[in-house]
Amino acid sequence: MQLVLLGPPGAGKGTQAQRLSDRYGIPQISTGDILREHVQEGTMLGIKARAYMDRGEYVPDDVMVEMVMDRLDNPDADGGFILDGFPRTVPQAHALERALERAARPLSAVVKFDISDDMAVRRLSNRWGCPLCKRTYNLEFKPPAQDKVCDADGTGLERRADDEELTVRRRLAVYSEQMAPLERFYEERGLFRDVDAQALEELVATRTIEALKGLEP
Numbered sequence: 063m064q065l066v067l068l069g070p071p072g073a074g075k076g077t078q079a080q081r082l083s084d085r086y087g088i089p090q091i092s093t094g095d096i097l098r099e100h101v102q103e104g105t106m107l108g109i110k111a112r113a114y115m116d117r118g119e120y121v122p123d124d125v126m127v128e129m130v131m132d133r134l135d136n137p138d139a140d141g142g143f144i145l146d147g148f149p150r151t152v153p154q155a156h157a158l159e160r161a162l163e164r165a166a167r168p169l170s171a172v173v174k175f176d177i178s179d180d181m182a183v184r185r186l187s188n189r190w191g192c193p194l195c196k197r198t199y200n201l202e203f204k205p206p207a208q209d210k211v212c213d214a215d216g217t218g219l220e221r222r223a224d225d226e227e228l229t230v231r232r233r234l235a236v237y238s239e240q241m242a243p244l245e246r247f248y249e250e251r252g253l254f255r256d257v258d259a260q261a262l263e264e265l266v267a268t269r270t271i272e273a274l275k276g277l278e279p
């Protein structure tokens with residue numbers, strides 16, 4: 063199964079991608095996570111990307127396409143994958159389509175998670191993550207047992223720099239500018255599946271599985 067997950071910041075793409083990855087045994091490929099690793103390691107790509115990410119803007123298409131194509135060449139993606147956060151623009155979608163056509167493994171579906179802007183801000187202002195194991199928590203919806211400490215390894219939790227409200231609002235604006243043409247692109251190809259993500263995590267997971275009915279391996 064080859065899946066793309068779309069949705070605004072805070073919609074729960076990462077959360078649901080992890081659950082789908084566990085369920086279907088295929089890797090979650092999160093462009094945000096890959097970029098943050100580059101930033102942390104101080105690579106050229108990371109230095110270039112950071113300026114865009116800190117402003118809540120998209121990293122240029124050519125950088126993103128090259129990065130994702132490299133990742134898809136990894137053998138762990140041969141049996142399927144879940145793209146979390148890519149494509150976000152029509153040029154990215156065209157590049158992905160061409161690459162998958164060449165590999166004779168077209169997309170199975172594009173799932174779009176919808177939530178209101180206010181819910182996105184609420185979720186992201188409460189998101190904390192473990193820098194060691196990368197587990198994500200939410201102080202309101204999914205708190206750790208001990209305040210701001212990872213349940214799995216006892217590491218102190220951290221917030222993402224781009225989760226400040228002003229940056230989140232900018233990210234939401236960029237998302238809504240780019241989403242309409244991308245939505246049309248996938249609607250024309252009959253791949254689009256909408257999921258109402260403004261509900262508790264378990265219910266969103268059930269809705270997602272329902273939306274993917276008939277595609278399971």
Ligand code: AP5
Pocket residue numbers: 069070071072073074075076077078093094095097114115118119120121122126146147148149150154185186188189190198199200201203204233259261262263264266
């Ligand atoms: P990225 O890291 O992908 O950020 P994003 O798309 O803005 O998405 P988030 O990670 O913020 O949210 P999410 O939907 O994954 O939600 P999560 O599951 O964590 O990208 C960061 C930046 O990188 C971009 O701004 C851009 O600069 C750059 N970039 C990345 N890809 C790019 C591309 N293709 N092109 C150009 N630039 C690119 O959940 C959020 C919180 O809510 C968590 O605390 C979670 O526990 C909680 N939660 C989840 N689901 C629920 C629920 N149902 N109920 C209650 N709480 C929930």
